[in-house]
Amino acid sequence: MTNFAARLFAQAIARELRPLGVSPGQLPVFFALADGSALSQKALVQAAATEQPSMAEALSRMQKDGWVQREPDPQDGRSFLYSLTPAALEKTDALLEAVRSVNATATADLTQEECAAYFSALNKIVGALKASIAGA
Template identity: 55%
Template structure:
């Protein structure tokens, strides 16, 4: 049986995700950000502070990946780390003032890439597409949460 990429939901979704990341990275480069930093950027975008553990859960990525991401973001002046007053063993991360100033530009870049990607899908078609994606995500999350 021959594998057909054009009929594989996993392959097509992965391909679309790689193209989204490439397009977003192109727009974010001038802001000193990358698509891999967006989950942290958006989680902290309201001006709050969070622990690495909380950010890992929100972003749904592995702890070592989050640690490396936060280290790079701190090095680049995007996040600041302060001791957690409630738990001396952990730190809290927040966006720096200069990163907060970039928030509107980041949102505009994301909106532009989404508009490009969804061009030609209007109204009900766009809503149906997004609903189907949410359904696929929910199915996969449920299956993964059911397994040890």
């Protein structure tokens, strides 16, 4: 059931993001850099809990689409720092609203107590999975 719910969430978010020209796989990058920071690919991999090849592909696509820019890392000449372009920064509020809209739709039939319990349980699940992956 969890896998099925995740696929439905992904489909709903993809539908909301399509008019904005953004894919669901790009959301973690948008949100990690939304404060105007610049991060390395390695830091973005960790923030997004994804694999390096997937992040490399997302960053390459986002650079082609004009959403991210990269600059040499002044601390490490072999690495780059990625940041959102001004056009991407302008989209972050709309992206957050799209995610909120999907979450609101998904939880619309829950009571306040059920919604609180759901998010509490989900936070515990995410924490347990992160710990498991970190320990692997």
